Amino acid sequence: MHRRRCRSAALVLGLAASLLVPTAVAAPPAAAATPGSKKVIVQLFEWNWTSVASECTNVLGPKGYGYVQVSPPQEHVNAAPWWVSYQPVSYRIESRKGTRAQFQSMVTTCHNAGVKVIVDTVVNHMSGQDNGGTGWAGTTYGHYNYPGNYGAQDFHYCGRNGTNDIVNYSDRYEVQNCELVNLADLKTESDYVRTRLATYMNDLLSLGVDGFRMDGSKHMPAADIAAIKAKLSRPAYMVQEVIYGAGEPVQPTEYTGNGDVHEFRYGKDLARMFNSERLAYLKNFGEAWGYLPSSQAVAFVDNHDTQRDGGVLTYRDRGEYALANAFMLAWPYGTPAVMSSFTFSNKDQAPPSDATNKVLNTTCYSGWECEHRWRAIANMVGFNNAVQGTGVSNWYDNGYQHIAFSRTGKGYLTVNDEDFAVTGRSYYTGLPAGRYCDVIHGDFSNGTCSGPVVTVDSAGWFAATVNAHDAIAIHIGAKLP
Incomplete structure (x- = not known):
């Protein structure tokens, strides 16, 4: 009788140690790759712009990564936790990760290395600070007051459940009109709000960015995102964050008309196959499992949210995590996205930063995990590029x-x-x-x-x-x- 393994913690940490060796880096390519020939996205979570630029030149370009997804670049709440990047206070490109000039230089450098840039874009809400404050770049703001951008009339106040917060994810109105953990919810049905958001995104396009990861898309009607997209100055890649929930009224399939959509079930199911079920079941992994169409899905083993919420493999799983990513990069479902993390011991922990909360330059294995450099992951990017178009x-x-x-x-x-x-x-x-x-x-x-x-x-x-x-x-x- 075949028994499913029951690994000790020591064995898990010792799994296939060679899989985790940082891959050697070749010389940078002489010219950018043909547009569209490289599909793999790497999320350099909370890396500063100087470090992203260096990584594009020294690692991402040579290893064949097609896109780098960077964290939100707009001015945000001034505090330590990682999630302050997702609490905008203005649309100035000035954040703990660098200045506007550093951001633009990063985009140019990445393009020169053959790597396109996707910006994590916060458009559903502003900050969650009841008492307001002063943002990273000195902007004064209130919970529902962002001078020069929004006033009280530009937000939803759903008034459900004694607060404005979402409680019932089975209620479409709550999901799309109430507040996610007190974050001031923008009235995205308003043409003024749509225009202001598009102005921010057009500013990013003027700096050369190639696409957007639309944060919190589930909390906006797909039609609102379509209206914002229609105001963009030029075509851009778009992937929307819509977390699948069984039986919920808001489904990922509603958003495919706007662009790609994150397939959150992928990482959870892959973890289950590795941890407690059978890899043999992966023979038809993908659309046959009820997932989004492959051509419109972005697949990932983990991302910055799921690695903190559980139920997925993360860098802590070492060799198993490397194998899961290798499988993802070899398997023809969706656009694969590789996570690159900083290590953390609590869910709110800041990235490696100085005393002022400014993000430090990335030094892999010194607070930064850099999974995208692990040999079994980095070298499988080349595999993915080599097998494009095959079944x-x-x-x-x-x-x-x-x-x-x-x-x-x-x-x-x-x-x-x-x-x-x-x-x-x-x-x-x-x-x-x-x-x-x-x-x-x-x-x-x-x-x-x-x-x-x-x-x-x-x-x-x-x-x-x-x-x-x-x-x-x-x-x-x-x-x-």
């Missing part, structure tokens, strides 16, 4: 925790999440014969591989041992001469 073929599973599949003619991944090594078996890849770098364990650069090399024979097969809680990945972009 899944040659699926194999042992009924439990060992799976393998091809991205037809372009790549092959096998994941063994059993507690024991799988030895003495061969894998049919359908790939051209030759020698390939195992990008889970080695970096491919200038025709050489720093790790194990996999030989595919003339019939498309290779033989290998796959260690417990480990993987092997090969693709045509990492084929040795």
